[in-house]
Amino acid sequence: MTSDSVRLARSEFVSKDPGARVLITGGVHGDEFEPMQAIRELIARFEQDSLQLLRGSLILVPVVNEMAFLRGHRAADDGKDLARTCPGRDDGSVTERTAAALSQLIEESDYYIDLHTGGTEFSVFPLAGYTLHPDQNVLDKQRAMAIAFNLPIVWGTAGNLDGRSLSVARDANVPAIYTEYLGGAPCSDDGIAAYVEGCVNVLMHLYMLKGESPASRVSAIVEDSRTGSGHMQVCHPSPITGYFHPQVSLGDSIEAGQSLGWVSSILGDNVIDVPADRDGIVLVLRTFPRVRKGESVGVVLDGADEYQKEIK
Ligand SMILES: [Zn+2]
Structure with missing residues (x-):
């Protein structure tokens, strides 16, 4: 680690029983607010013991791209999109260094959830997505996580897009999903609630939290292996x-x-x-x-x- 390395602000919760290490991130883009608030709510619930890990550990990063958040923009002032810059480099620009720190956390995890929205310029129908991973075991786990998250659309897309948090997970064989929920600058209370519940649903699916899975709200599962699918x-x-x-x-x-x-x-x-x-x-x-x-x-x-x- 060089002196210029970025350390992502995070909360970590560890059960006394061993198990998987799960990473949940928000704010890879600085103008996507529901993920940031949902993760802060999760932190508060774990701190107040209203949620208790049965096993394993959980790392929660509300705002990966702090420099972009402080600018109120998708990207930091070097203009690089963090979700096109992974795995980044420790001696690069601020976004490259943030990408390196994020990539390291992803590679050290067993499961990964990356929460997004459409940012200030777009609104996205609520969905949970994943790459059509070449390893069937990873693909099956990703699809099951996306269904468990319980948003209306489940969307598997071509696994060949690089530079993203999910491509780091793909290369490390870490089962990973990303989610989208509206956007457009206001922060939706429904979006925050759906994201808190979705993360809890996936942690229940992984037997890391107690509770009953809710009735499915998934209305469509689409897997599209055409090159470039998912490149919105x-x-x-x-x-x-x-x-x-x-x-x-x-x-x-x-x-x-x-x-x-x-x-x-x-x-x-x-x-x-x-x-x-x-x-x-x-x-x-x-x-x-x-x-x-x-x-x-x-x-x-x-x-x-x-x-x-x-x-x-
Ligand atoms: Zn995003």
């Missing part, structure tokens, strides 16, 4: 820089060709439609009206209908 920021790029007016709502079922919204130039003399490129449900929608050319205005999830039938 490249979907439906805006044709121009301007002002985005959505024409759909999050969670709507829509058809290919239907308008996701329009982008207007500054004077409104150039208005261009952004049609959906597939049938499906609106999984992600831009909520921050300013959009730059090439930036995503939304993501449409296809395949949810056929899997919905399968899990009934």
Whole structure:
């Protein structure tokens, strides 16, 4: 460790009985607030003994990317996206050093949950996601964790995206999931509650907490192995820089060709439609009206209908 190494602010709870080591993180992006508050609530509940670990240990990091949080932005002032910078380096920029500290914690864990939202610019339909890991044993554990978390959508995507917290977990064969819940800058009380409950659900699933699993709220399990699936920021790029007016709502079922919204130039003399490129449900929608050319205005999830039938 060099003197420039970042140490992530964390709380750790250890049972007297041995068991797995679980890591839960929020604030990999500095403008995603529900995860930060949910993890603080978990810390308080463990400190007050209203939650007690049966075995193993739990590390809770409410704000991984403190420098980005303090700026009120997705990224710190070196401009690097932490979720594209892992595993980082100890002698690099602030985001690279934060990535190195996070990667080390992930590699030392047996299970990992990374809580996200759409940040200040997007809103995301609540989902638990994972990589389609080449090791069947890891994949089965990830899928079971995502189902146990108990958000409406369970989404397995291509395992070949690098730079992310989940790619560090993938390379270390640590079963890992990430979650998304709305976004857009306000901090949703429902999102905080769903995240606290989801983490508790996964810890019960791992036999680390006592309790009854709630009835399933999962409405669709989609596994999409197409290259690049899960890379939300490249979907439906805006044709121009301007002002985005959505024409759909999050969670709507829509058809290919239907308008996701329009982008207007500054004077409104150039208005261009952004049609959906597939049938499906609106999984992600831009909520921050300013959009730059090439930036995503939304993501449409296809395949949810056929899997919905399968899990009934
Ligand atoms: Zn994020």
